[in-house]
Amino acid sequence: METEKGQITRIYNGEIITPERNFGVGTVLIAEGKIIGIEPGNYEVPGSIGHDAHGGYIAPGFIDLHTHGAGDSDFMDCTEEDCLTIAREHLRHGTTLLYPTTLASDNQELFRFLDIYDRVKDQRSGAAFGGLHLEGPYFAYAFRGAQDPRYLRTPSPEEYMEILDRSQDIVRWSIAPELPGALEFGDILHRRGILPSIAHTDAIYEDVVEAVKHGFTHITHFYSCMNGVTRRNAFRYAGCVEAGYLLDEITIELITDGVHVPAPLMKLAVKNKGAEKIALVTDSMRGAGMPEGKSILGSRAKGREVLIEDGVAKMPDRQSFAGSVATADRLVRNMYRMGERPLEEAVRMMTLTPAEIMGIADRKGKIAKGYDADIVIFDPDIRINRVFINGETLFEQP
Structure with a gap:
């Protein structure tokens, strides 16, 4: 018919x-x-x-706001075939739209990826690409996680304006808002329609309250690489985690692989924020969809060796995580079963809520x-x- x-x-x-x-x-x-x-x-x-x-x-098709790779490929490998491999691998796990995510790097590598993305952004062989999420390099050293410390720095207008002028595809940028110049940078991103997101941060509650005024309304991989209740000069302060819970303007994202965010924290997050304020994200590196063993975080040329075991990527000393190997179906399954949420809520956090965060809920989710x-x-x-x-x-x- x-x-x-x-x-x-x-x-x-x-x-x-x-x-x-x-x-x-x-x-x-x-x-x-x-x-x-x-x-x-x-x-x-x-x-x-x-x-x-x-x-x-x-x-609805799953929407992944934060992924670095899958299928033994990383976006920082900077080849068209690696980008397509990632799109196809995530498609197999239910993702229909994803946001390619970078790592802290030198600008030569970043610019190479921006050029590659411009060539493949309209590909139709796997999950569609929704725009670029830059993660770093403007992060707090103490909360760098697996980000390479060689590339961490404070925001420089000369640098970030050059990056913004190189690509019209950037839709989100994760930075630590307490760094010098970060709030002014947030204003620029907000005016350009780019989402400033809080990440790898030493910010306390008061810093986050101020950051919200400058467009920082989202928190990257909530719980990971940020402080909770902390002491400074003997006084106790609420941290970024508490700010995420207390400020209604803020949305958060969770890596519900059961390792980065175990079941009790899933339940706590949903109890405090609700499914309409939470997006599930894979934050996956190249090890997603691959067997356990040695892998690389970041590009093959400049990345860091990591170990995949117990359903997560770890630094070689096993003292910290190096990234997720989750896929979208695993996230939904865990929120449904481990988080003990109704299936429609678990699905919402992988579909409609991400669409709302990125301003595309009029057609997606x-x-x-x-x-x-x-x-x-x-x-x-x-x-x-x-x-x-x-x-x-x-x-x-x-």
Whole structure:
């Protein structure tokens, strides 16, 4: 069947997560890459192209705001093939939109990646790219985590304006807001429509309150590389974690791999912020989708050797984490089971909330009429069976 919108595709025989609620068993109708209707039951459309969900769940495609790599590739490898490998690997795990993320580096390496991204940003072989997330290099040394200390520095207008002028694709920049010049930098980002995000920071509550006034309304990988309650000159201060909980303007992101954020902290975060203020992120490095063993954090040329074991990447001395190897399906599964949240809430944190944070919730993150037909089908164990982007099947489990 064809209408004025073209050939109709229908996805049927599955429970639809909208994601505000479980719609129940229904049928999603698609034409020209958009959702044109949701009908209860197994709705028939003569002449349509049908896809049977086989009793599974039909949900919006997952949106990953923060990922460095997967499939033994990292965006800092700075090749087109590595970028495509990452997109394809994350697609297999239900991600339909991701935001390529950099690490602190020298500008030569960063500029090379900006040029590569410009060539591959419209690729359609895997999860789509939503824009660039620069993580660093403006971080607090004491909270650097696995970021290479050689590249950490304070914001320099001459430097960051050159970077901003080199690319129109930057949509988010993670920095420590307490550094000299960081608040002025936040103002510039905010005016350009780029999200300033708090990360790798020694900020206390009062610093975060001030940062919010300069556009810092999001916190990168909450709990990781930031302080909680701290003492300075014998006095006790609330830290960045407490600020994230107390300030309603702030959204947070969680790496719910069960290691970076174990079950009690998942529950605490949702109890305090609610699903509408939390985005699940993989923050994955090249080890995502790979077996355990030695790996590299960052580029092959300039990265740091790490070890993958126990479902996480560690520094070689095993004294700290070096990155996540999570995929989006794992995040949803863990929030659902370990975090003990309803499935629609877990899905919301991987779909609608990320879309709202990035200002694209008018077309992404929901199964609703007029929205892009980015859809995943998964079973009760959150194993991905099929992935659609703009109504086209890009992955199907053999």
